[in-house]
Every structure is written in C-alpha cells, then in structure tokens.
Amino acid sequence: MPSLERLHSFAICLLMAALLGACASQQPPPPAPSPPPQKAKPSVNKVRRNNVAYFLKRAEQALRKGHLTKPAGASAYDYYLNVQKLDPGNRKAQTGIQTIVVTYVERAREALRRRAFTEVGGLLQRAEMLAPGNPLVAEVRTQLVHERGRAQLDLPQGEAIGLPAAGLRARSENLVTQLRQVAQRIRREQLRVIIVTGNDAEGRWVYQQLREAVPGYRVRGDIKIGSPARLLLIKPSGGVQ
Numbered sequence: 001m002p003s004l005e006r007l008h009s010f011a012i013c014l015l016m017a018a019l020l021g022a023c024a025s026q027q028p029p030p031p032a033p034s035p036p037p038q039k040a041k042p043s044v045n046k047v048r049r050n051n052v053a054y055f056l057k058r059a060e061q062a063l064r065k066g067h068l069t070k071p072a073g074a075s076a077y078d079y080y081l082n083v084q085k086l087d088p089g090n091r092k093a094q095t096g097i098q099t100i101v102v103t104y105v106e107r108a109r110e111a112l113r114r115r116a117f118t119e120v121g122g123l124l125q126r127a128e129m130l131a132p133g134n135p136l137v138a139e140v141r142t143q144l145v146h147e148r149g150r151a152q153l154d155l156p157q158g159e160a161i162g163l164p165a166a167g168l169r170a171r172s173e174n175l176v177t178q179l180r181q182v183a184q185r186i187r188r189e190q191l192r193v194i195i196v197t198g199n200d201a202e203g204r205w206v207y208q209q210l211r212e213a214v215p216g217y218r219v220r221g222d223i224k225i226g227s228p229a230r231l232l233l234i235k236p237s238g239g240v241q
Contacts, residue, residue: 048086055082059096068100069126076100077130101131108140112147115225118165118198120144148227158194158232168202168229176209182231183213193221194232200225 042050059079062068069077077100083093104127111119121144127137161182167175186193193210197203203223210219 052083052086052090055079055086056090056092056096059083059093063096063099068103069130097130101127101134102136104130105134105136105140108144112140112143114199115147116199117144117148117225117227121227158234161231161233163197163206163229163231165198165229168197168206171205179206179209180213182233183210183219186210186219186233187214187217190236192234192236193219194234195221195223196226196232197223197229198225198227202229206231 056079059076062074062076062079067075069075072078076096080093080096080100083090087093104123108120108123108127111117111123120140124137124141124144127134131137163178164172164175166172182193185191195203195206197206200223203225207219207221207223210221
C-alpha cells in the first residue's frame with residue numbers, strides 16, 4: 001500500500017494541476033479591434049472655395065447658352081452674385097458681370113443701327129441695372145436721343161394716330177378694328193400713310209391689316225422704324241403721291 005507521504009504528494013500534484021487548468025480557462029479575452037480613424041471634415045475655407053468654383057463653372061455655362069439675366073436663379077448674373085456673396089473681391093465674378101453689361105450694350109448698338117428704338121431702351125435699362133453709371137451705357141443712350149431726333153426729322157408732316165404698344169404686341173382685336181377704320185378713311189380721302197413701329201415685323205403686320213380692310217384698293221405708304229408707334233396720314237396736297 002502506498003505510504004501516507006506518497007499519497008500526500010499525489011494530492012498536491014492534483015491540486016496544482018486543477019489550479020493551472022482554472023487559470024488557463026480564466027484568461028482575459030483578446031482586446032476588441034479599434035475603430036478605423038475618422039476622416040477629418042473639410043475646413044470652412046475649403047468648402048467656400050469649392051462653392052465659389054462651382055458657381056463660377058455654372059456661370060460660364062449659362063453665358064455660353066446666352067442666359068445672361070434669365071431665368072431667375074439660373075442665369076450667369078445670378079451665379080456671379082452667389083460668388084460675390086462668398087468672395088466679395090472675386091475678380092472672375094466682376095469680369096463676368098462686366099461681360100454681361102458689354103453684351104447688352106453691343107445688342108443695343110445693333111438695335112440702334114436698325115432704329116429699333118424701343119428695343120434699344122430696354123437693353124440699356126438692363127445694362128444700367130447691373131452697372132449703374134456705366135460710361136458705355138451713357139454713350140449709347142446719348143446716341144439713342146440723337147437718332148430719335150433724326151428719325152423725327154426724316155418723317156414727313158402729317159396727322160398722327162397713335163398705336164398702343166400693348167395692342168400692337170398682342171395683335172389685339174381692338175387695334176385691328178382701329179386699323180380697319182383708318183383704312184376706310186385712307187381710301188375715302190386718298191391719303192398716303194407712314195407706318196412707324198418699333199420693328200419691321202410690326203410695321204408689316206399693320207400694313208397687312210390696312211390692305212385687308214380695303215380689298216381692291218392699293219394703300220400707298222411706307223414703313224419706318226421709330227418710337228412711339230403711330231400712323232402718319234398725309235394728304236395728297238402735301239406733295240406726296
């Protein structure tokens with residue numbers, strides 16, 4: 001039989017083995033992986049620069065399409081204003097707005113050569129709203145006054161009958177009725193008529209209404225570009241036949 005001493009040693013060995021097994025089973029779990037590092041948010045200045053670049057690009061696209069000040073909110077002018085709000089001293093925005101003003105002035109010069117005085121006034125008004133006191137606008141406005149005066153001198157003297165601008169644009173029935181009545185008088189009194197309108201298309205339309213009102217009669221007259229729109233009725237005794 002084993003001795004007491006040997007049994008005691010065996011018990012100690014069993015106890016140590018049990019303790020080692022318990023320690024091994026109670027080891028702490030491996031550490032959890034750390035979350036990936038978050039990307040730093042862009043700075044306020046970087047966001048502003050990105051927005052400026054975006055609006056400048058959209059403004060250039062609008063310019064190429066001819067969207068100078070319309071449609072509202074999506075025109076070149078509106079995009080340049082957005083740039084100036086973000087960067088008040090932005091030179092590209094300043095140059096872009098100046099380009100729009102010059103474009104309107106050049107269109108006004110072309111309309112002035114055609115003596116489309118109403119169109120000239122509208123274009124200059126748009127340019128002046130964008131750049132008050134612009135010397136180019138002032139120069140063309142002076143030319144407009146001069147050409148209007150020349151146009152008045154070029155017209156013969158006669159009885160003037162005003163043509164309402166709104167009715168002329170809308171080709172209204174009231175204006176058609178007025179023109180028919182005038183046509184009857186032209187035939188009755190053998191008058192010559194000078195048609196003064198803002199553009200050639202309006203003048204041709206007025207002449208067509210006069211002709212259709214007196215079928216078989218040749219309405220003698222001419223079309224002049226000028227403002228305000230009106231008819232000049234000239235009697236034969238005035239020397240114009």
